[in-house]
Amino acid sequence: MASSSTGMAPFERVAETLRQAVRTGRLQPGTKLPSNRELAKQEGVSLVTAQKAVGILQDEGWVIARPSVGVYVSDTQPAPQPPETLDELRQEVATLQATVTELKERVSDIERRQRPTKAD
Incomplete structure (x- = not known):
């Protein structure tokens, strides 16, 4: 079976990896995400790609950015599209x-x- 990330741009793949981690409970509400640099390193992508993925998740409501503190998993998941x-x-x-x-x-x-x- 094809991977669910087949055909995705790198930023989409990173965003989907994080969504799945939230859906499956590996990332619990309130959990702080790694820094964008660390996320980029973990996922094997550029810093800009990691930033774009986190920005998308923030726009969708999966994460909340707290300036000067970090990015955290939201207490509520967005409704599935x-x-x-x-x-x-x-x-x-x-x-x-x-x-x-x-x-x-x-x-x-x-x-x-x-x-x-x-x-x-």
Whole structure:
């Protein structure tokens, strides 16, 4: 399956990486983001690219910049935007299908482990 960042500009890829970190809980509300220089280094992009990614996230409401203090994950996530193109919709469907498959496997594994054995 293609990566969800395929075809994205570097600043879009960095922004999406941070969005995913918030969605999955790796970045909690109130967490301070690394400096733009550190973010650029972590993501292997230029400082300007990192700044642009953080600016987009700020415009979308994912992060809040506090002058002279830093950039923090917002307490509330913006509402998800519907897909704008057929390719975006296909990517979302593929992601959902992969998630459902993973969940089915996890449930099956849990059920297998909970089955009584003959020794019980």
